[in-house]
Amino acid sequence: MDPVQTFKSFYSAKPEVVTAAPGRLEFVGNHTDYNGGLVMGVAVDRGIRVAASKRTDGAIILRSEGMDSIAESNINEIKPLNSDKSWANYALGVFDELRKAGMSVSSGFEMSVSSDLPYGAGMSSSAAFELSSGLALGSIYGFETSTANWARIGRRAENNFVGMPCGILDQGVSAFGQRDHIVRIDCKAETFDRVSLPHGVHFWVFNTSVKHALVDSLYATRHKECTEAFEILKQADAQLECLADASPQLVEENKAALGEVCYKRARHVTEETQRVREMETALSTGDLKQAGALLFGSHDSSQHLFENSCPELDLIVEKLKGIDSVYGARLTGGGFGGAVMAVTSSEFDESFAEELATEYGQRFDHKPAIFHTQSGDGARVIS
Template identity: 50%
Template sequence: MKQLRPQLVREFTALYGRPPVAVTRAPGRVEFIGNHTDYNGGTVLGAAIARGVAVAIAPRADGRRRFADLRDRRVLSLPGGKPKKQTGARSWLNYPLGVIAAFTKFGLKAPAGFDYLITSDLPIGAGLSSSAALELSSALAFLELTGQKAPREDVVKIGRHAENHFVGVPCGILDQGVSGFGQKDRLVWIDCRGPKFATVPMPAGAQFWIFNTHTKHALVDGLYAARHKACMAAAKALGVTLLADATLAQLNAAREKLKPDVFKRAQHVIEEIARVAATVKALKKKDLTAVGRLLTASHRSSQMLFENSTPELDFLVDELVETSHVYGARLTGGGFGGAVMALTSAEFGAAQARKVAARYAKQFGAKPDVLHTETGDGATVLRA
């Protein structure tokens, strides 16, 4: 982290011919537990991780907005004014452009011309929310560029607004909230109805291992939206605004009124909210064995009821929960591909991770990427 700012300053200067006026960074996140509970008004636990997205920025006098990614250094130039949605190879621009579009909705002045450079050590499409990290690091960069301030809650909401209304993903506040409020050695608890944010200590010795399957993790292709629609339909049938207001008894009483798939989606959400509460209690008792059982139960619910898992993710969970020193495992993120998170003790190491990856490769023909990470701090401006 200490070397990130000077490195990005050097790269920005080499690309654009002058140094940036600000460098910002926001972390990716692990969805610890609370799968698809956020947009249903429920609670969720997440962890900011020690990997993320950084942005360097400097103003331009001609009003043009120029973007580049350190991975290919290709400068993409857009006119100023109202942002327009991009397609194809430029689709990643929709995240910072969505943030610009959201600024005026929150009473902020949108940035005019600028040069912009990002770098990331987050794997794309792994369920670690590189999109939220990009949104929040962009929001902080635009605030610095324009000399404006905003409460952290608003920065988080701006990121979600960009994703919902510009990118087109009907996500809740989980990803942006964890990236914004993360703290090292703590989990972020969010009551998504407020939203309200708090942190919960992570017991010493707990570690995260991420197994990225590289299977499709496409949330905009309708699968995520279909689950969202089913949840809203269930809430309406139960006479509540959001499923967080419903009980399992209410759902069972209304079973005959609901399509079978809608019933299952609602059952997952209601039971998952209860699992979040149980996990908080177990964490406060430092009972990682109980936490692990809840994580695995969450995955089984995603697998059987919400049906947002895949054979690849299920295989990894099956393998991991039978491996020594693993407390529990579950898919992390929206699902439909992506990654599995394993919560382990310090005794679980790279050798065991490689064995799991090798068994996966034998089954599916390609090894998953394995990422060992830890909790990290939330979005911030990197000062000199």
């Protein structure tokens, strides 16, 4: 439904503002963010739309096309909501952070939310909701800031209010996304750039719906191993500020001191950071063959060095290697299950995807969910 009509169906009036923000795919740079490295993401052509208006009282009311529950709060008592209303915490958290940033508020607001992102596909609907909510609230309350600050406000809302310790990738890509571009983020300096993406590139997402039973503890373990690797390498080079600052050569020279596990984690992070640099060169020259090779190389590193892949993801990537219209593929996101992203030409179509899904289904007890998208624009005010 049109976001204006959605709002009218809930509140019987036209909204003051309508905004949109895209979902995203992690393009390359796996687990480099919290290690101070480089990462690339692409905004997709689907996302979250928000419509909002100020109220005359202090009430806050949020409704969503996809949710039966009505989330309610008040400007004088902002706190996280529970159970079936917890979806609203992303917008409430942004509201809370905007007030901390100096936004003047004298009355509440009502908001409607709609989405055309596939559920559970790892395309960061939360960041899209944060960015679209931020722009909507900024518009009705007269608050302006930079694109980078919108991303930071969204990240702080997720960290501080929702309680999810995410990095800046999701919000940065949703904020800075642009059609036919990749967003490149230096996570240590927290700077954002765009790199041209050849027109006509397609993205296919194969969501396995597999999630390792110990995924949270595995994330924590990888984080700890990376920290240990950094501390060891810092003894060899006191100038290091983060693990991603280390060179692959320094890692090799300290292989024995690192030990097998920390050595593999350090190799992945340093080589993956280098892959982001090489990807920037490949994309700037339109060399999709080289870009694809880097994507396959990234997955191989995740599989064998960072060990955050799984048989389901590996099978999909291996099958995609044999298709001429596929430039490259890799797991996207945290791993230990989840989804594979394939970068393809227009010749790759539903028939290829379904054939792969059938082969996957013969090996495992289910088929992956398939989603096709292209690059899209970042967070924006529509009307």
